[in-house]
Amino acid sequence: MKSISKSLTSSKAFSHIIFLFGPTGVGKTELLLDLDPQRFSVINADSIQVYRHLDIGSAKASKEVQDAITHHLIDVKDPWEQFSVGDFITYADEACEKIHREGKIPVISGGTAYYFKHFLYGLSEAPPSDESIRAQVSAEIEAKGNEWAYTRLGEVDPISAQRIHPSDMYRVSRALEVYEASGKPLSSFSLPTAARNGMQPLVIGLVRDSALLRSRLSLRIKMMFDDGLEDEIRSLLRMGAESSWPGLQGIGYKEFFQAMEHGEWSRSIIADQIERNSRFYAKRQMTFFKSFSEVLWMDPADKESILTEIEQYCCS
Structure with missing residues (x-):
């Protein structure tokens, strides 16, 4: 060929x-x-x-x-x-x-x-990463563990929890960071359609x-x-x-x-x-x-x- x-x-x-x-x-x-x-x-x-x-x-x-x-x-x-x-x-x-x-x-x-x-x-239109909030979320995850972080995500943003694998801690952390920064779940921010x-x-x-x-x-x-x-x-x-x-x-x-x-x-x-x-x-x-x-x-x-x-x- x-x-x-x-x-x-x-x-x-x-x-x-x-x-x-x-x-x-x-x-x-x-x-x-x-x-x-x-x-x-x-x-x-x-x-x-x-x-x-x-x-x-x-x-x-x-x-x-x-x-x-x-x-x-x-x-x-x-x-x-x-x-x-x-x-x-x-x-x-x-x-x-x-x-x-x-x-x-x-x-x-x-x-x-x-x-x-x-x-x-x-x-998406989610707020950009904030270094201080990221550090706060990271410290909490380190103290309480990855399992706690994923459980917490399921409580505040169940839609994102379904989309993100429990071992993908980068995305779990980012979703928690968005929630802490905005008070709204990451899944509530829409993606562009075009x-x-x-x-x-x-x-x-x-x-x-x-x-x-x-x-x-x-x-x-x-x-x-x-x-x-x-x-x-x-x-x-x-x-x-x-x-x-x-x-x-x-x-x-x-x-x-x-x-x-x-x-x-x-x-x-x-x-x-x-x-x-x-x-x-x-x-x-x-x-x-x-x-x-x-x-x-x-x-x-x-x-x-x-x-x-x-x-x-x-x-x-």
């Missing part, structure tokens, strides 16, 4: 942007390798791959893949630093401008669903048979351990890693720290936990992605059809 290689003028390319999303393990990276690197560049939309030193557990694109096609928004933060959806929009906007100046088309690819949604529509900047992206969602996806996830986790995931964790510990670091909230990392908190380090138990959490996460991703309108749902095995859709969109 030939990759797409027809050139476009910069003015034509500037009006185009492609979203390529799907659940963890569905096969996004393999598909990116069929795009012509002279015509496309990738913007990472995975909330853990933005962090340095988190390579294996985040299934970050390998050096060979990054050499084959340019990737943006990988390794832009240290794992102890926060990276918000607002940061993603800022970084992604800058990357899009750079890619368009090069006469290429940006392909935003990843599995962090709310990155796509907010990049398309913008942020796309930013008149954006009209081609939105491709990748989907596989559920049994096949489970099999791929199982194989992927085995490969992560074979590739040295435990050594990566030990390297992070030598750096002084703490379970509270934002980058370590992702699946593939948090399971190790949870195990250590219980005085355990069993490869089989941790691997089972990663696989279980990955399956649940994939289901949540699909639920969120299905809320998008005008998505072309396609099987990543049908690369010819996907590339045809991309070609038709780029030439429209």
